[in-house]
Amino acid sequence: MPVSFIPANGRWRADGYTALSQLNAQLKSNNLLIQDLQHPKYKERWDDLGKKHEGRVSAISKLPNLNFEAQLTALSIGALLGRHLPSDTVYIVEAATCAQSISDQLRSEIPGSWINAGGTGIGWSNGVALGAKLGLDAIRNSAGKNPKYVCHIMGDGSYMCGSPASAAWVAAKYKVSILTVVLNNGDWNAPRNSTLLAHPDGPAAEVSNEDMNISFFPSPRHSGITLAASGGPGRTLGEGLLARTVAGVRDFEDTLKEAIRAVEAREDRP
Numbered sequence: 001m002p003v004s005f006i007p008a009n010g011r012w013r014a015d016g017y018t019a020l021s022q023l024n025a026q027l028k029s030n031n032l033l034i035q036d037l038q039h040p041k042y043k044e045r046w047d048d049l050g051k052k053h054e055g056r057v058s059a060i061s062k063l064p065n066l067n068f069e070a071q072l073t074a075l076s077i078g079a080l081l082g083r084h085l086p087s088d089t090v091y092i093v094e095a096a097t098c099a100q101s102i103s104d105q106l107r108s109e110i111p112g113s114w115i116n117a118g119g120t121g122i123g124w125s126n127g128v129a130l131g132a133k134l135g136l137d138a139i140r141n142s143a144g145k146n147p148k149y150v151c152h153i154m155g156d157g158s159y160m161c162g163s164p165a166s167a168a169w170v171a172a173k174y175k176v177s178i179l180t181v182v183l184n185n186g187d188w189n190a191p192r193n194s195t196l197l198a199h200p201d202g203p204a205a206e207v208s209n210e211d212m213n214i215s216f217f218p219s220p221r222h223s224g225i226t227l228a229a230s231g232g233p234g235r236t237l238g239e240g241l242l243a244r245t246v247a248g249v250r251d252f253e254d255t256l257k258e259a260i261r262a263v264e265a266r267e268d269r270p
């Protein structure tokens, strides 16, 4: 993230977890700082931040429409994944303009469980998701307690750029059981967003997706690509890849449960 525009006395590039751990350790070990921090203004600020955070989380939690008959949105997908997948699921997220809504709903807290910057060129996440699952399994096999679910969420444009057929074939061939959610909003929405950020009243504000050459109409059937690449129909649950196209909350929830059963069936096998 570019931060050069934030006024600061100094700037360092560092791993966030390491840097914050070191800052906290320093705050706890320095008597002058410990004394300063006793000032009531810090407790007031902390309490105020806590209240604001609670308010924000409560407002965000009310956003998704989870009625069975409702159309899917990034918000409802995020909420339902959070409801059904284990809390230590590792998410690989290449969701472009939907990422914020999904992140808001999932609110992952475990370090390493949210991987969303695998590269600047779209299409990186198909490979990263498979690699993450293989890596986690290798650690889990020896230590016995690593997360078993890898959930990969990507935009339809990113999916098209990530050699989806090759990724599906590799997953089937090497029995890598991940859950991939392709967010089909029918276009490359991000270039429209960035153009409008730079030129809010420019020609892009007036033209259609077709005219901006960012439309994916007519939409490919992404689940069909996955199914064909992994050997086609005829495989039984837990043996080949399970691929579905869903549009509504009820369909998504049912499919998610089916996918979880498929992962469990795969994982129980030696």
Ligand SMILES: Cc1ncc(C[n+]2csc(CCOP(=O)(O)OP(=O)(O)O)c2C)c(N)n1
Residues within 6 Å of the ligand: 094, 095, 096, 097, 098, 120, 121, 122, 154, 155, 156, 157, 158, 159, 161, 185, 187, 188, 189, 190, 191
């Ligand atoms: C190889 C490459 N081409 C183009 C871009 C610019 N770009 C960034 S996000 C994006 C669109 C992603 O589309 P999609 O995954 O469908 O997500 P959406 O924008 O619809 O939310 C594009 C074209 C890029 N980052 N990398």
Ligand SMILES: [Mg+2]
Residues within 6 Å of the ligand: 155, 156, 157, 183, 184, 185, 186, 187, 188, 189
């Ligand atoms: Mg898209």
